[in-house]
Amino acid sequence: MPTVALNGLDLYYEQRGHGPRLLFLNGSGASIGTTEPMITPFCARFDVLVHDQRGLGRTSIPDAPFTMAQYAADAAALLDHVGWDTCRVIGISFGGMVAQELAVTWPERIERLALVCTSPGGIAPSYPLHEVAALPADERAAVQLRILDRRFTPEWFETHPNDRLLLQGMAQRALIEKTDEQLRGEAEQLQARRYHDVVDRLGNIGCPTLVASGRFDGIAPVENGRLIADRIPGAELRLYDGGHAFWLQDHQALPDLFEFLGQ
Secondary structure (H helix, E strand, C coil), X not given: CCEEEECCEEEEEEEECCCCEEEXXXXXXXXCCCCHHHHHHHXXXXXXXXXXXXXXXXXXXXXXXXXXXXXXXXXXXXXXXXXXXXXXXXXXXXXXXXXXXXXXXXXXXXXXXXXXXXXXECCECCCCHHHHHCCCHHHHHHHHHHHHCCCCCHHHHHHCHHHHHHHHHHHHHHCCCCCHHHHHHHHHHHHHHHCCECHHHHHHCCCCEEXXXXXXXXXXXXXXXXXXXXXXXXXXXXXXXXXXXXXXXXXXXXXXXXXXXXX
């Protein structure tokens, strides 16, 4: 799979599938490898372009600090590299922040935009994950459980085995050993996320936009999705029964995303 020199990075990316062109932007700490189960269904319907964002996965880790403008510029440079003047874009969580920055900066390049479990920053920030990362392990785990889905309690898991499996899967991902340099890359991403703010520029986005939020999301709450939809002309907000990973909890979410992006 290819690695290309862009914006001072050795940027790893993959392109696969057939159909309308779709740029897929991953979330905090996520790489192609860790989100493969989410990416693969889109490849059956779209020509998917996805990359490990700066500091993550198989992309190099440049000197700090990272900025949201750099993350968006990396995505735009990758579009140039593969020869895509325009495309559809889906951004998940942090990827939704990058997608917003990309769309307000280069609105003419975005055909359709899906913003999933994300926030605009500024007056409506996502939960401060940079603070969570600094907590002792036990406290960190407790906070992560609470904000992933505000319904999650031991009593909830007794009657919702699928949610218990979801939590176990995320816990397994957290156990993957990382080098100090990989941890630095993740920490720098969280710092860039900390200063994300596109609230006053969302009106620049002119393409059809779907904002999808989980009703029980403690990281990117519904009111943040509502603000995004209110500020983007013609945008639609859809709510789903789940938390920050609602597309794994509400079986209507993925079909809705496929339908919207495929139009």
